[in-house]
Amino acid sequence: xxxxxxxxxxxxxxxxxxxxxxxxxxxxxxxxxxxxxxxxxxxxxxxxxxxxxxxxxxxxxxxxxxxxxxxxxxxxxxxxxxxxxxxxxxxxxxxxxxxxxxxxxxxxxxxxxxxxxxxxxxxxxxxxxxxxxxxxxxxxxxxxxxxxxxxxxxxxxxxxxxxxxxxxxxxxxxxxxxxxxxxxxxxxxxxxxxxxxxxxxxxxxxxxxxxxxxxxxxxxxxxxxxxxxxxxxxxxxxxxxxxxxxxxxxxxxxxxxxxxxxxxxxxxxxxxxxxxxxxxxxxxxxxxxxxxxxxxxxxxxxxxxxxxxxxxxxxxxxxxxxxxxxxxxxxxxxxxxxxxxxxxxxxxxxxxxxxxxxxxxxxxxxxxxxxxxxxxxxxxxxxxxxxxxxxxxxxxxxxxxxxxxxxxxxxxxxxxxxxxxxxxxxxxxxxxxxxxxxxxxxxxxxxxxxxxxxxxxxxxxxxxxxxxxxxxxxxxxxxxxxxxxxxxxxxxxxxxxx
Numbered sequence: 001x002x003x004x005x006x007x008x009x010x011x012x013x014x015x016x017x018x019x020x021x022x023x024x025x026x027x028x029x030x031x032x033x034x035x036x037x038x039x040x041x042x043x044x045x046x047x048x049x050x051x052x053x054x055x056x057x058x059x060x061x062x063x064x065x066x067x068x069x070x071x072x073x074x075x076x077x078x079x080x081x082x083x084x085x086x087x088x089x090x091x092x093x094x095x096x097x098x099x100x101x102x103x104x105x106x107x108x109x110x111x112x113x114x115x116x117x118x119x120x121x122x123x124x125x126x127x128x129x130x131x132x133x134x135x136x137x138x139x140x141x142x143x144x145x146x147x148x149x150x151x152x153x154x155x156x157x158x159x160x161x162x163x164x165x166x167x168x169x170x171x172x173x174x175x176x177x178x179x180x181x182x183x184x185x186x187x188x189x190x191x192x193x194x195x196x197x198x199x200x201x202x203x204x205x206x207x208x209x210x211x212x213x214x215x216x217x218x219x220x221x222x223x224x225x226x227x228x229x230x231x232x233x234x235x236x237x238x239x240x241x242x243x244x245x246x247x248x249x250x251x252x253x254x255x256x257x258x259x260x261x262x263x264x265x266x267x268x269x270x271x272x273x274x275x276x277x278x279x280x281x282x283x284x285x286x287x288x289x290x291x292x293x294x295x296x297x298x299x300x301x302x303x304x305x306x307x308x309x310x311x312x313x314x315x316x317x318x319x320x321x322x323x324x325x326x327x328x329x330x331x332x333x334x335x336x337x338x339x340x341x342x343x344x345x346x347x348x349x350x351x352x353x354x355x356x357x358x359x360x361x362x363x364x365x366x367x368x369x370x371x372x373x374x375x376x377x378x379x380x381x382x383x384x385x386x387x388x389x390x391x392x393x394x395x396x397x398x399x400x401x402x403x404x405x406x407x408x409x410x411x412x413x414x415x416x417x418x419x420x421x422x423x424x425x426x427x428x429x430x431x432x433x434x435x436x437x438x439x440x441x442x443x444x445x446x447x448x449x450x451x452x453x454x455x456x457x458x459x460x461x462x463x464x465x466x467x468x469x470x471x472x473x474x475x476x477x478x479x480x481x482x483x484x485x486x487x488x489x490x491x492x493x494x495x496x497x498x
Contacts, residue, residue, distance in 0.1 A: 002095065002298040004291050005204070007197055011091045014098070015116060024100025025109050028307045032103035032180045035313055036062075043315045044183040044305050045103075050133075050399040066177035067147055073140035073186055074150065076125030081138065081191070082417075083153050086124050088194040089142055090115060096188060096301055103307040105178040108185070111146055118170075123151040123160050124191075130398060131321035131409030134302055135191035138410070143185040148174035180307075188302040192324045195413030196294050196331075199420050200287065203335060205484050206423065207284050208497045210338045211244055212453050212490055213430045214276045215251035217345040219446040220437035222261045222354045223273040225252055233277060240288070241281030243498035248276060250494055251449035257441055261354075272344035279341050286334035293327040321409030325392035328412035332419045336384040339426035343377040346430050349437045350374060360436045360464075367467045370433050373474065377429045380422040387415045387422075428477035431457055431486070432470070439463050452493035456486050 002010045018025075035042050041056055048055040049069065057065050081089070094112050097104045114120075122145055128137035144150030145163030154161045167174065177185075217223075228245040252258060268274060305315040350370055352358035359369030391411035397404040435457040438446060445451060460476045480486050491497060 004197060004200060004295050007201060011095060014095055015091060018098040019113060022106065025098060025104065025106060028100040028103045029105055031307045031311055036179055042313050045180045050402050062179040063176055066182035069182035069186065070140050070144055070147060073136050074144050076128035076137040076141050078125050078127030081124040081126045083121055085194045085198050087121050088198060089190045092190045092193055093188060097184060099301055101301040101306045102184040102303045103180045104184040105181050108146060108175050108177060108181045111175050120166060121153045123153060126414055129191055129410035131192060131325055131407035132319055132403060133304065134188045134319035135410060136186050138191040139186040139188060146175045184303055187304050187319050189297060189319060189321050189324060192321050192409045192413050193294065193297050195417060196324055196328050197298060199416050200291055200294055202420060203287055205487055207280065208487055209481050210280055210427060211247040211497065212251060212486060213427055213434060215248050215450050216434040216438055216453055217349060217430065218273055219255060219257050219450050220434050220441060221273065221348055222257065223269045225258055227274045228277060238281055238285060240284030241277040243284060244280040245277040247497045252447035255447035256445045260444055270348060272341050272348065279337055283334040283338055286330055290327040290331045293323050297324060321407035325407040325409030325412045328416045329390035329392045332416045333388045335419050335423050336388050339381050339384055339423040342426050342430045343381045346374050346377050346433050349433050356437055356440055361466060370436060373429045373433060373470060377426045380426050384419050384422050387419050391415065424478055424481055427481055428474050431477040432461060432474055436464060449490050449494040452490050453486050456489040
C-alpha cells in the first residue's frame with residue numbers, strides 16, 4: 001500500500017519491487033494478446049476512442065493507432081506542471097500499470113522505468129484536462145517521449161531538451177507502441193492525484209505551523225488560554241478541534257506572559273484568537289477526509305478498459321475524477337480559512353493593544369512599520385476567495401456527447417496549489433509580524449514552544465526598529481515554513497504536536 005504520509009518512500013519501494021518482478025504486467029499483457037487473436041471487438045484495443053468507439057480498427061493499423069492517440073491528445077497549453085509534481089505523475093503512472101490491470105506491453109513499461117531511473121522528466125503543460133477520461137492531455141505529454149516526441153527537462157536547469165536528442169544520446173530508439181498501450185498510458189487520474197498528494201503532504205505540516213503561529217500571536221496579544229481548556233473541547237466531538245487545542249496548550253506551557261495577565265479585566269478575546277481550535281480544527285478534519293480520498297486513489301487503477309486475470313476486459317469509468325475534484329475543492333476552502341483567520345490576527349497585532357506599539361514600531365508616522373504587510377495578507381486572502389470557487393460543480397460535454405459529464409478536477413488541482421502558496425505567504429507574514437510583537441513582551445518569557453519558534457525565526461529575520469525592505473524577511477519566513485524549520489525546532493523542544 002502507498003501511504004500519503006510516506007508517499008515518496010512507499011512509491012520508490014514499490015517501483016523497486018516491480019523492477020525485480022514484472023509478472024503482473026506480463027500476465028495482463030497476455031490477456032490483451034489473447035483478445036487480439038480471438039476475432040472479437042474490444043474497446044480501446046482494436047477500436048477507435050470516445051465517440052469513435054464503435055469503429056473497428058484493422059490489425060495492421062493498431063500500432064499507428066497508438067502513436068496517433070498520443071500525438072492527437074498532446075494539446076495541453078499554459079504554464080508547465082512543476083517538475084516535482086510531474087515526476088510524481090510518472091511514478092504514479094508506472095505504479096498503476098504495475099498492478100496488472102492495464103495490459104500494457106513490457107517494452108513500453110520498461111521504457112517508463114528507464115525514465116524514472118534516469119530522472120527523465122517530461123515537460124507537461126498544466127491546462128487541457130477535463131478530469132475525465134482521466135487526465136488525457138497531460139498524460140499524453142508525459143508519455144510523448146516514448147515515441148521520440150515532446151521534451152524533457154534538462155538536468156538541474158529550467159530549460160527543455162528534445163526527447164529525441166535524449167534518446168539518441170542514450171543509444172535508444174523510440175518505442176513502438178502495441179495495441180492498448182496508448183490508452184493505458186493516457187487514461188488515468190495521475191495528474192490530479194499527483195497534484196493533490198503533493199499538496200496534502202505539504203498541508204500536513206502547514207496546519208501544525210498554523211497552530212504555532214497562532215500561539216505566538218496569542219502570547220504577543222496577551223490572549224487567554226481558557227478557550228483552549230480540555231473541558232471545552234471534550235463537549236464538542238470534533239477531533240481536529242481537540243488536536244489544535246492540545247497543541248496550543250503544549251506550546252504555551254511555562255509561559256510567564258500568561259501568568260502576568262492571568263487576573264486582567266478582559267473577559268473575551270476576538271474570535272481569531274478564541275476560536276483557533278474550532279477554525280483550525282475544521283480545516284484539519286476536512287483535510288483528513290481529503291487524505292483518505294487520495295490514499296485510496298494512490299492505490300487504485302484508473303485505466304479503461306480494465307484487464308482481469310480471468311480474461312475479462314471490461315470498459316468502465318474509473319478514470320472519472322469526481323472524488324478527487326470534490327476533495328480538492330473542499331481542501332481549497334479548508335486551507336483558505338487558515339489564511340483568513342491568520343490575516344485577522346495580523347491585523348490585531350498592529351492595533352496597539354495591551355501596550356504594543358501601533359504598527360509594531362516605536363516611531364510610527366515617520367515609519368509605516370508593519371502596516372503594509374497586512375495589506376499583502378489581505379490581498380492574498382481575497383485572492384483565495386476567488387480561487388475557492390469549486391471547479392467540480394462545472395461540467396462541459398465533450399467528445400460529441402459521449403463524455404457528457406466531466407469532473408474538471410485538473411482545474412481543482414491547479415487552483416489548490418495556488419491556494420496553498422497563498423496560505424503559506426499569509427502565514428509567513430504572521431510569523432514575521434508576531435515575532436516582532438513578541439519582542440515587545442520580553443523580557444517576560446512566553447511558553448517554551450513559543451519561545452523556541454520565536455528563536456528560530458530570529459535566526460533568519462531580525463527585529464525591526466524602523467522601516468526596511470521587508471520583502472526579503474517575508475521570503476525568509478516562507479522558506480522557514482516550507483522547510484519545516486520552525487516546526488522541527490518546536491517539536492525538538494516540547495515534543496511532537498498532534
